[in-house]
Amino acid sequence: MLEIKQHISLKPFNTFGVEAKAKWWVEVTSEEQLLELAQSELFQKESPFILGAGSNVLFTQDVERLVVHNAIKGIRVVESSSDWVRVGFGAGEVWHDAVMHCIDHHWGGVENLALIPGTVGAAPVQNIGAYGVELKDVLHSIRALDRVSGRMVTLHSSDCAFGYRTSIFKAEAKDRYIITEVVLQLTTHSHGLHTDYGAIRDELNKKGVLSPTIRDIATAVIAIRSSKLPDPSVLGNAGSFFKNPTVDREVFERLNTAYPNMPSYPAQKGVKLSAGWLIEQCGWKGYREGNCGCYEKQALVLVNFGGASGRQILDLAQRIRESVLHRFQVDLEAEVNIL
Numbered sequence: 001m002l003e004i005k006q007h008i009s010l011k012p013f014n015t016f017g018v019e020a021k022a023k024w025w026v027e028v029t030s031e032e033q034l035l036e037l038a039q040s041e042l043f044q045k046e047s048p049f050i051l052g053a054g055s056n057v058l059f060t061q062d063v064e065r066l067v068v069h070n071a072i073k074g075i076r077v078v079e080s081s082s083d084w085v086r087v088g089f090g091a092g093e094v095w096h097d098a099v100m101h102c103i104d105h106h107w108g109g110v111e112n113l114a115l116i117p118g119t120v121g122a123a124p125v126q127n128i129g130a131y132g133v134e135l136k137d138v139l140h141s142i143r144a145l146d147r148v149s150g151r152m153v154t155l156h157s158s159d160c161a162f163g164y165r166t167s168i169f170k171a172e173a174k175d176r177y178i179i180t181e182v183v184l185q186l187t188t189h190s191h192g193l194h195t196d197y198g199a200i201r202d203e204l205n206k207k208g209v210l211s212p213t214i215r216d217i218a219t220a221v222i223a224i225r226s227s228k229l230p231d232p233s234v235l236g237n238a239g240s241f242f243k244n245p246t247v248d249r250e251v252f253e254r255l256n257t258a259y260p261n262m263p264s265y266p267a268q269k270g271v272k273l274s275a276g277w278l279i280e281q282c283g284w285k286g287y288r289e290g291n292c293g294c295y296e297k298q299a300l301v302l303v304n305f306g307g308a309s310g311r312q313i314l315d316l317a318q319r320i321r322e323s324v325l326h327r328f329q330v331d332l333e334a335e336v337n338i339l
Ligand code: FAD
Pocket: 015, 049, 050, 051, 052, 053, 054, 055, 056, 057, 070, 091, 116, 117, 118, 119, 120, 121, 122, 123, 125, 126, 127, 128, 129, 130, 169, 177, 178, 179, 180, 229, 230, 231, 232, 237, 238, 239, 240, 337
């Protein structure tokens, strides 16, 4: 039975912990409920906004829309061979729990993505990534309600235009699909381990692990992440506020001459810079202004110390962006979805 509510506070439903009200609110726990909702006048009229765990959104005002909280659960094995298994996860499953479920079943592929907050259904939206792995590397297909045709559709990885922190769901097909299930293709043995990124190797060495299992990698990733990133249940945040910018070779050469210690990474088109480093150079790391600020251990993470509004956080983000642009002539793009 669908229970539609009005003027619901979204504070408990976003990891920044900012106050905003939803004009309309409904939780869906099954595909059938979603299809029923899609027939309603409210759904047609009130421009639905799909909310998972709210760990990649910043509410800067009340949401004058129908907020649909995706709570569709369920895990099923769709297909398997001697080498791989395809597993479908309901969009409302908690991403980290899905990762640990895979590890418990000895299914490899998502261990580097441990401890990323949020739901499974949001993972394809920005093609979540960490420690050398992105969702697209393990995604088989997505089941979704297509709001244009009103029908359930299956999208394969190649349909989703995945890129660094982007996909069709965040760009040309924004708000078109409501993802209900994500099918991952995982290895059942001979897992392709990714241990060369960031501090994973050091963390494994520290523990004396020479031949890591997928669980060892997840444990290492969890330890690294916990030491660097604030826990949203303690300090409101949405992870990296900006994307790491990619600049062309010419810009890179200019900056590299001026700042030889600047971290940089090869990218598909040009060179990727570290937004955290650029922000830190502008003096923002550890900065606090009233109830919001820039995390002391990671300049790319903006934090709500308690009681900050979405507008205050956005205002700080804009000034950070301007100062980076002024000093380095590099424009930062928000990763977080701003409403
Ligand atoms: P929400 O914030 O609820 O929604 C995000 C967007 O997806 C919205 O536009 C929403 O409309 C859309 N959406 C959500 N569910 C659906 C659905 N079922 N169908 C269609 N659209 C949908 N991200 C990374 O990539 N890598 C990281 O390492 C990482 N680390 C983080 C660390 C911290 C401490 C925090 C707080 C965040 C981090 N993030 C990271 C960002 C965040 O965890 C991911 O973007 C996550 O996928 C968001 O999931 P969510 O359920 O909270 O989505």
